[in-house]
Amino acid sequence: MARNTQVAADHNAPPITQILAEFVATHPSRGWSDAVDHEAHRTFLNWLGCAVGAARHEAADAALAAVRMLEPSPQATVLGRKDRVDMASAALVNGITSHTFDFDDTHLKTIIHPAGPVASAALALAERQRSSGRELLDALVLGIDVSCRVGNMMYPEHYDRGWHITGSTGMLGAAAACARLLRLDARQTQMALGIAASQPVGMREQFGTMTKPFHPGGAARAGLMSALLASQGFTASPKALEAPRGYAQTVSTKNDWSQVTGELGQRFEISFNSYKPFACGIVIHPSIDACVQLREQGVRPEQVERIELKVHSLVLELTGKKEPADGLQAKFSVYHGCAAGLMFGRAAEDEFSDAVVTRSDMVALRRKVVATVDDAIDEASVDVTAVLTDGRRVHVFVKNAIGSIENPMTDALLEGKFHGLSDAVLGADATGKLIEACWDLGEAKDVQALVALAVPR
Amino acid sequence: MARNTQVAADHNAPPITQILAEFVATHPSRGWSDAVDHEAHRTFLNWLGCAVGAARHEAADAALAAVRMLEPSPQATVLGRKDRVDMASAALVNGITSHTFDFDDTHLKTIIHPAGPVASAALALAERQRSSGRELLDALVLGIDVSCRVGNMMYPEHYDRGWHITGSTGMLGAAAACARLLRLDARQTQMALGIAASQPVGMREQFGTMTKPFHPGGAARAGLMSALLASQGFTASPKALEAPRGYAQTVSTKNDWSQVTGELGQRFEISFNSYKPFACGIVIHPSIDACVQLREQGVRPEQVERIELKVHSLVLELTGKKEPADGLQAKFSVYHGCAAGLMFGRAAEDEFSDAVVTRSDMVALRRKVVATVDDAIDEASVDVTAVLTDGRRVHVFVKNAIGSIENPMTDALLEGKFHGLSDAVLGADATGKLIEACWDLGEAKDVQALVALAVPR
Numbered sequence: 068m069a070r071n072t073q074v075a076a077d078h079n080a081p082p083i084t085q086i087l088a089e090f091v092a093t094h095p096s097r098g099w100s101d102a103v104d105h106e107a108h109r110t111f112l113n114w115l116g117c118a119v120g121a122a123r124h125e126a127a128d129a130a131l132a133a134v135r136m137l138e139p140s141p142q143a144t145v146l147g148r149k150d151r152v153d154m155a156s157a158a159l160v161n162g163i164t165s166h167t168f169d170f171d172d173t174h175l176k177t178i179i180h181p182a183g184p185v186a187s188a189a190l191a192l193a194e195r196q197r198s199s200g201r202e203l204l205d206a207l208v209l210g211i212d213v214s215c216r217v218g219n220m221m222y223p224e225h226y227d228r229g230w231h232i233t234g235s236t237g238m239l240g241a242a243a244a245c246a247r248l249l250r251l252d253a254r255q256t257q258m259a260l261g262i263a264a265s266q267p268v269g270m271r272e273q274f275g276t277m278t279k280p281f282h283p284g285g286a287a288r289a290g291l292m293s294a295l296l297a298s299q300g301f302t303a304s305p306k307a308l309e310a311p312r313g314y315a316q317t318v319s320t321k322n323d324w325s326q327v328t329g330e331l332g333q334r335f336e337i338s339f340n341s342y343k344p345f346a347c348g349i350v351i352h353p354s355i356d357a358c359v360q361l362r363e364q365g366v367r368p369e370q371v372e373r374i375e376l377k378v379h380s381l382v383l384e385l386t387g388k389k390e391p392a393d394g395l396q397a398k399f400s401v402y403h404g405c406a407a408g409l410m411f412g413r414a415a416e417d418e419f420s421d422a423v424v425t426r427s428d429m430v431a432l433r434r435k436v437v438a439t440v441d442d443a444i445d446e447a448s449v450d451v452t453a454v455l456t457d458g459r460r461v462h463v464f465v466k467n468a469i470g471s472i473e474n475p476m477t478d479a480l481l482e483g484k485f486h487g488l489s490d491a492v493l494g495a496d497a498t499g500k501l502i503e504a505c506w507d508l509g510e511a512k513d514v515q516a517l518v519a520l521a522v523p524r
Numbered sequence: 525m526a527r528n529t530q531v532a533a534d535h536n537a538p539p540i541t542q543i544l545a546e547f548v549a550t551h552p553s554r555g556w557s558d559a560v561d562h563e564a565h566r567t568f569l570n571w572l573g574c575a576v577g578a579a580r581h582e583a584a585d586a587a588l589a590a591v592r593m594l595e596p597s598p599q600a601t602v603l604g605r606k607d608r609v610d611m612a613s614a615a616l617v618n619g620i621t622s623h624t625f626d627f628d629d630t631h632l633k634t635i636i637h638p639a640g641p642v643a644s645a646a647l648a649l650a651e652r653q654r655s656s657g658r659e660l661l662d663a664l665v666l667g668i669d670v671s672c673r674v675g676n677m678m679y680p681e682h683y684d685r686g687w688h689i690t691g692s693t694g695m696l697g698a699a700a701a702c703a704r705l706l707r708l709d710a711r712q713t714q715m716a717l718g719i720a721a722s723q724p725v726g727m728r729e730q731f732g733t734m735t736k737p738f739h740p741g742g743a744a745r746a747g748l749m750s751a752l753l754a755s756q757g758f759t760a761s762p763k764a765l766e767a768p769r770g771y772a773q774t775v776s777t778k779n780d781w782s783q784v785t786g787e788l789g790q791r792f793e794i795s796f797n798s799y800k801p802f803a804c805g806i807v808i809h810p811s812i813d814a815c816v817q818l819r820e821q822g823v824r825p826e827q828v829e830r831i832e833l834k835v836h837s838l839v840l841e842l843t844g845k846k847e848p849a850d851g852l853q854a855k856f857s858v859y860h861g862c863a864a865g866l867m868f869g870r871a872a873e874d875e876f877s878d879a880v881v882t883r884s885d886m887v888a889l890r891r892k893v894v895a896t897v898d899d900a901i902d903e904a905s906v907d908v909t910a911v912l913t914d915g916r917r918v919h920v921f922v923k924n925a926i927g928s929i930e931n932p933m934t935d936a937l938l939e940g941k942f943h944g945l946s947d948a949v950l951g952a953d954a955t956g957k958l959i960e961a962c963w964d965l966g967e968a969k970d971v972q973a974l975v976a977l978a979v980p981r
Contacts, residue, residue, distance in 0.1 A: 133752040142595065229769035307730060
């Protein structure tokens, strides 16, 4: 039994569990700029559209079938469906659907998809206890701040090691949001964060399976339950996040504590949130954008002999699937993304359907894409050249893809994306009303009215 | 966004997810020796006594209060109480109570407490679907084999890094046991293990708080839900355990794959399970045993000037709390353990009550214990010398404490321990019947009869 392994430990970490708990429990309602508050609405809207859009996906069906084996009480709504389940299960299933299409928001500094865990937990609880829209938005801003600051602290080592950082930080944001909604005091909030700290969810190996979207769902559920436990007096270490054998030092070899504490309450990480115009991993977006631009410049698939792509190594590491067999695999194929951009001028969920992915003209076009790694090119950029059969070369360089912080989707584009996801589930009229309710969320006395609009007739 | 961090990856791991899944799905019922099967009964009995004994602990009350906020269906029994909750919540709460007193079983090679996650998940599901006792025992043996083999593979690095290995491997054992009970085929079992692989629970910083026993409870819940999800077609990576960005390589830098595959189906890790005579962390047991022996040799507290303890460094790292303020902290105090052994000749749950811990004679006796690190001494051993006020020195060396593999508790001692835990909850007669039902579990047509005996009148 004897052994000598030692792991380096930092015994001088600041008390970030306490610092974050006091921040979450005491920060004033709407204690941020109009721009931050508007971003919170955009984040909520985008998340909701994704969840509604995937409501009938087989991953949602399977998850809900498993949840039904528990005979849950009808406390909260499964978005985009008529089902009602207990609030923790609603957090789980809505977290799953919000990430199923890989179409949700991205905090680009960390590749965290912050709304999945946080909004899924917060809305389920808010619906159950009839919170106001303002309370929900406050919880969303503060919860996302917690997840993303912890992500900043650990990124990139934590992610490189194998953690799917969305689920492995998201339970903290979800716990924070739910603690806020439950109006826990600072000490109870500290316990909620502490309980959640023991439950990171998700490894990157799961990409391409249903367990990938399970990660934000599982994190949402874990965070919500952590807050409920804390509200009933359940205890955790008050240093659960920062202690030598606590969360951060166990799951990351890099921990820049100042990323958690710096400008806390002044800078809000939700400001750096972005929304995807394309229904796949963010690292493919510059390449799709470039191919959409090629199409806009008149390049047609049948003219193409070769598409030359120069990308950062991470693009091929994450999305290097050369011959995707179905829609799910195509989400991890920069080759398919390029083909879709050039063929259709878009890459929403429909362009990642099995039927499109296996079309012979798409297979042929994908095979014409040649990707080369060039780490002089940023992850956010791409250099694309279409070599045509007549020998012409058409070149596009994308520094920041549409949907990035530097080149964000407009509110109108977000509404269009929402319609694209939701119309087939709720109908266009109901979708329009739901979008309105999202923009008006800050004034809603009770979030139940909005939730009711997310249920199909 | 650009970064260059690289983490070493092993791309040549054997397909252990598949190997374990096939083993769990296809190994014959009772396909092991009588000795292994008897150990399974002992493991179950010991686990059940611990869970019943802590049924009224404030951690159980708090957890159950949080669960009640979900308005659960009465599917399964909270052991030692009249409450019934959904089976996943029963797995959670029973997992918590089984570890609350730190009195449960220990797989000494890994310091895993294997029954907590596995039995808590398996019994809740078995009760719900009215499995036979034989099916439950099969699930227990196979589930524990999965957790402990994965633990062997990663120990000690995984534990040293900060993971509470009971919860961070236990969700795999729980998933395996539940997959077996659900009669999933090998492929579905592989998915269950894969889903569970994304949900390790627990860091060591939580020791001394309610979140420590939450870890086996959370792992039980996660494992059960993973099996339910897999039964409904939810998918995960078929290489979730072994892939470079999968579970094992993300949570441990040491992965000796042969520990999973070697003698699979021939050697059963439940054979190496042990049961605690003392209600605290296993590393204190040699010290308590030694002090009980001092007492048996006539040494009385009032004669003692000093107790000199030579121990492995891990003992003080884990249980070096010099001045415990309450019963929970005392579980992590080798000083308190020694004082209890000398004062009472035992160290069951009562000797870790707040009242005993704060008694002035106990405080005084604790302060007479002087511990020195000597890594020539094995973790399983201790060298103790009582220096008496008259100058005499009484020396005891314990190579293997009572309750170790080499010096196990007898069946009769286990029954005595069970009575000590359960009589105050269920009454002595009912406890006797419950003990009988445990020994007869292999013949039970339906586990519900046994479970009914664990409910107070």
